[in-house]
Amino acid sequence: xxxxxxxxxxxxxxxxxxTSMQRLLLLFAVASAKPGAxxxxxxxxxxxxxxxxxxxxxxxxxxxxxxxxxxxGLLNSAAAASVVQDALNKxxxxxxxxxxxxxxxxxxxxxxxxxxxxLPPMVFGSGAVFISILLDPDKAWDxxxxxxxxxxxxxxxxxxxxGNTYQPSVASPQAGFGGCGDDCAFGxxxxxxxxxxxxxxxxxxSAAAANVTPGDIVYQPAGDVxxxxxxxxxxxxxxxxxxxxxxxxxxxxxxxxxxxxxxxxDPLFPQFQACYTFNEVSANKSEVKVDNFSGKxxxxxxxxxxxxxxxxxxxxxxxAPSPDEPGWFPFYNQSANEFxxxxxxxxxxxxxxxxxxxxxxxxxxxxxxxxxxxxxxDKSDWKEWTNAVRLNYETLLRSAEDGPPNGGNTWLFxxxxxxxxxxxxxxxxxxxxDMKSDQWKQQNEIFLNSIVGVSVNQQSCHSLLSFLNSTCTxxxxxxxxxxxVDCRCPWENLTKFETDLRExxxxxxxxxxxLSSQLKRSIPVQKFYPMSPTAPNKKxxxxxxxxxxxxxxxxxxxx
Numbered sequence: 001x002x003x004x005x006x007x008x009x010x011x012x013x014x015x016x017x018x019t020s021m022q023r024l025l026l027l028f029a030v031a032s033a034k035p036g037a038x039x040x041x042x043x044x045x046x047x048x049x050x051x052x053x054x055x056x057x058x059x060x061x062x063x064x065x066x067x068x069x070x071x072x073g074l075l076n077s078a079a080a081a082s083v084v085q086d087a088l089n090k091x092x093x094x095x096x097x098x099x100x101x102x103x104x105x106x107x108x109x110x111x112x113x114x115x116x117x118x119l120p121p122m123v124f125g126s127g128a129v130f131i132s133i134l135l136d137p138d139k140a141w142d143x144x145x146x147x148x149x150x151x152x153x154x155x156x157x158x159x160x161x162x163g164n165t166y167q168p169s170v171a172s173p174q175a176g177f178g179g180c181g182d183d184c185a186f187g188x189x190x191x192x193x194x195x196x197x198x199x200x201x202x203x204x205x206s207a208a209a210a211n212v213t214p215g216d217i218v219y220q221p222a223g224d225v226x227x228x229x230x231x232x233x234x235x236x237x238x239x240x241x242x243x244x245x246x247x248x249x250x251x252x253x254x255x256x257x258x259x260x261x262x263x264x265x266d267p268l269f270p271q272f273q274a275c276y277t278f279n280e281v282s283a284n285k286s287e288v289k290v291d292n293f294s295g296k297x298x299x300x301x302x303x304x305x306x307x308x309x310x311x312x313x314x315x316x317x318x319x320a321p322s323p324d325e326p327g328w329f330p331f332y333n334q335s336a337n338e339f340x341x342x343x344x345x346x347x348x349x350x351x352x353x354x355x356x357x358x359x360x361x362x363x364x365x366x367x368x369x370x371x372x373x374x375x376x377x378d379k380s381d382w383k384e385w386t387n388a389v390r391l392n393y394e395t396l397l398r399s400a401e402d403g404p405p406n407g408g409n410t411w412l413f414x415x416x417x418x419x420x421x422x423x424x425x426x427x428x429x430x431x432x433x434d435m436k437s438d439q440w441k442q443q444n445e446i447f448l449n450s451i452v453g454v455s456v457n458q459q460s461c462h463s464l465l466s467f468l469n470s471t472c473t474x475x476x477x478x479x480x481x482x483x484x485v486d487c488r489c490p491w492e493n494l495t496k497f498e499t500d501l502r503e504x505x506x507x508x509x510x511x512x513x514x515l516s517s518q519l520k521r522s523i524p525v526q527k528f529y530p531m532s533p534t535a536p537n538k539k540x541x542x543x544x545x546x547x548x549x550x551x552x553x554x555x556x557x558x559x
Contacts, residue, residue: 061524065453068136069552073116074452075135075427078125084507093515095440095447098133099431101154101247103163105225106232108245110143110429111154115530117549119386120393120540122424122533124151127461127489129500131508132528133451137427140450143443145239145246145430147377147385149350149392151422154247156254156372160275160302160309161226165287167219168200168256168300185256186218188293202261202272203300210278216296218278219288220252224301227309232433242430243312243376250313250330250339251372252302260308268307268332275306307332313339315350315375317384323349330375341375347384351395376428389425390545396423397536411475414465414488414535423533448519454512455528455556456505460497461489464532467539505559526556 068074077098087093101109113123114137123132137144148154155163169183185200186193186207192214194201203218212218225232234241255261260268279299283289286297302309313330320342330339343350354374377385400412429447432440465488472483482488508525515523531540544550 061453061522062526064136065134065524065526065556066552068452069115069555070117070549072136072138073114073119075112075137075140075450076115076123076132076455077110077112077135078123078130078132078457079511081131081504081507084131084511088507088510088514091514092518093448093511095429095431095444096435098447101158101428102431102433103155103158103161103225104223106158106161106245106433108232108431108433109154109158109247110431111152111247112427112429113424114386114389114427115555116386117552118544119389119425119550120423120531120544121550121555122531124422124424124426124533126424126457126459126530126533127464127492128457129497129504130457131504131511132455132457134453134455135447135450136452137450140429140446141379142446143429143431143450144379144427145242146248146428147379147382148247148374148426148428149354149377149385149388150374150426151424152247152374152376152426152428153251153253153372154426154428156251157247157249157313157376159226159230159244159249160224160252162220162222162224162302165219165222166253167217167288168203186212186216188215188217188290188295190214196264197262200256200261201264202256202269203276205273206276207278207298207300210280210298212278212298213296216298217286217288217290217293218298218300219286220302221287221299224303226302227305228303229305229310233437233439234430234432236439240312243314243378244310245433246428246430247426248312248314248376248428249310250308252308254372255308271307275302275304275309277301277303307337307339311337311339313375314341315343315347315377315381315385316340317345317347317381318342319344320349320353323352339375343375343384343388345384347381347386347388348391350388351391355395385425393423393536393541394545397538397541400536401538410471410473412536413468413471413473414482414532415473415475416482416488416490423536451515451519451523453524453526454508454515455526456501456508456559457528457530458501459529460494461485461492462494465489465535467537468535509559525559527559529555529557 098110101111168185193204260266261272330341399409474481512523512525
């Protein structure tokens with residue numbers, strides 16, 4: 001079972017007030033405090049009055065956030081404005097509102113980021129206005145099912161289910177979801193079905209048996225729930241099922257490039273060949289449309305039992321025999337029935353296994369793919385995972401500044417065209433697909449009891465990346481050079497940002513009031529200042545790597 005010892009607790013405790021000051025303020029608080037926990041709390045993290053108003057056995061709401069950030073951490077997840085408005089219209093908030101990495105028919109996953117004073121202070125969505133929910137990770141622990149070092153690309157790892165029309169393609173950042181152009185393994189211009197050594201050859205046998213011919217279009221339909229052998233409702237003690245339903249599988253958008261899918265001589269090839277059902281659909285019912293196309297359209301569903309769709313892809317905290325050998329595609333451990341990547345006893349080998357010994361000219365490209373290629377972590381390895389999160393940020397900073405090549409991988413500094421993404425960590429919660437089940441009701445209660453705050457992001461793209469002004473970046477020789485924030489944020493309308501911020505602040509305040517009333521305790525609202533997830537920052541690294549840790553007051557401020 002989890003205990004607080006699973007967390008790496010760093011940071012200084014909030015200082016106590018002198019007894020005389022506490023008594024004086026307490027008298028004032030008793031005389032002036034308004035009753036009722038149904039009002040949202042807008043507070044300062046060091047507010048003396050808030051401390052005085054708290055009972056001796058309790059922390060005031062903002063003090064609770066402060067204490068958590070400097071010990072166990074805070075789980076953060078963005079809630080879209082439409083989600084918040086829907087909750088306000090319904091008059092109730094639930095965990096169903098936060099199942100954002102689940103897919104139609106398999107709505108079983110909720111994605112969060114751990115914020116803690118010894119970790120990089122960045123989250124998904126930075127550079128746009130958003131509202132966040134903040135949880136106590138200890139109280140939410142029973143819901144936690146898996147973790148990833150950077151963004152886990154979780155929606156492509158849910159037992160091969162699908163939420164967006166997907167055309168099998170060469171794995172690349174530009175090719176995969178919603179169209180794959182010249183990289184498609186099937187479709188117009190193809191003279192043959194995928195041959196040995198080619199991407200997605202493991203589909204060829206099933207495709208040919210269904211009368212797919214060269215040039216025909218093949219796609220996985222949106223809404224395919226994937227493996228029937230992986231149920232969407234998992235027993236409370238079926239951790240494997242929970243892991244698979246919250247992004248713990250291989251990513252189907254990446255394995256087309258794997259030897260196990262391209263080489264018929266690979267021992268795993270039969271398993272990768274066994275996943276698919278092809279069905280022809282009429283042109284007017286096809287989810288993929290091609291102008292002036294006279295061939296056939298086929299849906300491919302990943303519904304037949306096969307290990308790539310039904311076996312966990314785990315990070316294993318054991319030292320790798322050859323730690324400098326990249327582990328871009330995991331090996332299959334037959335006795336454990338898992339795909340595995342050894343990441344070191346303390347998690348420190350993760351960066352070498354992901355990026356390779358040549359840290360990092362080719363390897364750093366993998367940061368773009370890392371969401372799909374990386375293994376997922378078991379929550380029993382929480383401490384080792386947080387170590388890998390810190391080392392990942394340090395590695396990216398070192399690569400950006402020093403390379404190889406000489407001069408550094410400067411494109412890591414938020415290069416606007418094909419630059420990096422997703423440096424923030426990811427924590428996944430498993431949520432039962434059946435909202436009428438007793439388990440879902442129990443999970444919803446755990447979720448609601450874990451909520452400790454609401455925040456509103458204040459950081460525009462311009463404010464996030466202004467620290468890079470005069471730092472020039474390019475990706476390859478001859479590419480355009482980018483040297484200032486206007487180049488890095490050409491899409492941003494700051495006037496609209498300020499309008500969106502005012503609207504989001506109003507929604508966040510209403511949401512906190514709703515939660516305070518629903519939960520019968522005060523839920524605070526804070527301004528939120530996360531750092532950039534698209535560019536490593538030396539000052540930020542020095543802060544969270546120091547003995548004092550990253551300052552709470554730099555991340556959260558009074559509303």
